Amino acid sequence: MAKLWGGRFQKSAEAWVDEFGASIGFDQQLVLEDLEGSVAHVTMLGIQEILTHEDVEKILSGLAQLKVKAEAGELEFSVANEDIHLNLEKMLIDLIGPVGGKLHTGRSRNDQVATDMHLFLKKRVPEVIGLIENFQKTIIEQAQQHVETIAPGYTHLQRAQPISFAHHLMVYFWQLERDKERFGESMKRIDILPLGAGAMAGTTFPIDRLKSAELLGFSEVYANSMDAVSDRDFIVEFLSNSALLMTHLSRFAEEIIIWSTDEFKFIELDDAFSTGSSIMPQKKNPDMAELIRGKAGRAFGNLVGLLTVLKGTPLTYNKDMQEDKEGMFDTMETVLGSLKIFEGMVRTMTVNTARLHSAVHSDFSNATELADYLATKGMPFREAHEVTGKLVFTCIQQGIYLLDLPLEEMQKESDLIEQDIYDVLAPEAAVSRRNSLGGTGFAQVNIQLQKATDLLG
Ligand code: ARG
Numbered sequence: 001m002a003k004l005w006g007g008r009f010q011k012s013a014e015a016w017v018d019e020f021g022a023s024i025g026f027d028q029q030l031v032l033e034d035l036e037g038s039v040a041h042v043t044m045l046g047i048q049e050i051l052t053h054e055d056v057e058k059i060l061s062g063l064a065q066l067k068v069k070a071e072a073g074e075l076e077f078s079v080a081n082e083d084i085h086l087n088l089e090k091m092l093i094d095l096i097g098p099v100g101g102k103l104h105t106g107r108s109r110n111d112q113v114a115t116d117m118h119l120f121l122k123k124r125v126p127e128v129i130g131l132i133e134n135f136q137k138t139i140i141e142q143a144q145q146h147v148e149t150i151a152p153g154y155t156h157l158q159r160a161q162p163i164s165f166a167h168h169l170m171v172y173f174w175q176l177e178r179d180k181e182r183f184g185e186s187m188k189r190i191d192i193l194p195l196g197a198g199a200m201a202g203t204t205f206p207i208d209r210l211k212s213a214e215l216l217g218f219s220e221v222y223a224n225s226m227d228a229v230s231d232r233d234f235i236v237e238f239l240s241n242s243a244l245l246m247t248h249l250s251r252f253a254e255e256i257i258i259w260s261t262d263e264f265k266f267i268e269l270d271d272a273f274s275t276g277s278s279i280m281p282q283k284k285n286p287d288m289a290e291l292i293r294g295k296a297g298r299a300f301g302n303l304v305g306l307l308t309v310l311k312g313t314p315l316t317y318n319k320d321m322q323e324d325k326e327g328m329f330d331t332m333e334t335v336l337g338s339l340k341i342f343e344g345m346v347r348t349m350t351v352n353t354a355r356l357h358s359a360v361h362s363d364f365s366n367a368t369e370l371a372d373y374l375a376t377k378g379m380p381f382r383e384a385h386e387v388t389g390k391l392v393f394t395c396i397q398q399g400i401y402l403l404d405l406p407l408e409e410m411q412k413e414s415d416l417i418e419q420d421i422y423d424v425l426a427p428e429a430a431v432s433r434r435n436s437l438g439g440t441g442f443a444q445v446n447i448q449l450q451k452a453t454d455l456l457g
Helices: 016-022 024-047 055-073 084-096 098-102 110-145 165-190 209-216 225-228 233-259 286-311 319-348 354-362 368-374 381-398 405-412 421-424 427-432 442-455
Strands: 150-155 158-164
Touching: 016 110, 016 421, 024 055, 024 084, 024 110, 024 209, 024 319, 055 098, 055 319, 084 098, 084 110, 110 225, 110 233, 110 319, 110 442, 150 165, 150 354, 150 427, 158 165, 158 405, 158 427, 165 233, 165 442, 233 286, 233 442, 286 319, 368 421, 368 427, 381 405, 427 442
Parallel strands: none
Antiparallel strands: 150 158
8 A cells, every 4th residue: 555655666665564664553542632733733724725625624534534434433543655645644634535635734643643642641641630639538537437447557567656546547648648749830931832742843834833732732832843852851751750640559568468358357359350260269359459559560561661761862852752642541441450450449438447446456566655654754756665665575474565564563673653554654644645747646647637638619
């Protein structure tokens, strides 16, 4: 088949060579963006009287027909036409005749493809932001149920200090809040239009780039035509923000997995978000959480992949850049899917409050309370730490916890310890007394929840 750019060539590449160079297999996902860009471009060409009103009308009606077919999934793409841009142009010409060939006046596939990518992200990054927010709401709702649920807090995955379970859950709210901010800030750079840069140097036609920007709803146009066609920073930024978001989801997933084990049993996932084993009838596996933890890997891969593609490319457009798409599509699908699943998983999970309660009453996570108690009574904290450590050791030897230790035993280490120590050692007291700003004290957690709720507005 004759190529749309075939004039200069004496012979055609063989089909298998074409196939290697073609991007239509994946860039057909940009079909609506490509049509949208073309509608704006040809409208602008009409306004500028570069094309006649009549030609513009014909092209617009052809593009409208293609859009209807695209939405119905009726377009048949061909590898011989290489990519989405040439496929659509060829279809347009087949549909309305040679006048379709006027669409590409003052434009290049280089500014066209960059425009499509900007449009793609401009439409979908807000979807990501919306799903993050939805998930944040669910986290708040779960947290609100568990302000007074006391749980062990960990460092080094060893019991550290008792906390409000809401305080733990809310960490993920704040991580997501920062993710949301980053995606939001990246919109500023997605919102710059490359169209009108031509192949790289601009064009001799009297185009109006600001009009194209207005028609497509962009706030700005690239100031440098060479930058416009070679910039892929906005995609790197999307991949980078997504990689960090997936890191957060993966950490949360890891906790969900640990909490679901028989050893922890802090939560139970809903059946709808779990799977069984084909051999072990008793199994209920947290597959969705594991899959999200695993999918973080592909998000990182896509980021490193694109950085690597770009690092050796001289200005301006190079065919290497065709490799920018699959990673972007894949990460978009990964992020949207993971956020939806995670929200459902957290909304439907059951928190085993009884288990958390017994866990926190059978450990030494109240040891800091004793040290703080002694320090409050004037003992230097370092010494208080030592005394408490000795008492913990005594307990371990006897197979009991601090609350079980008789007062006389404690007083052997320090006569500053009095009967009221038992109130102080209660995990509930350990939590409620941590009333420093941003601490796990119930009052602080409620302030935090209010702040989070206000943020979502
Ligand atoms: N399919 C190409 C890509 O995705 C479109 C731009 C092609 N431009 C060119 N001069 N070959 O990057």
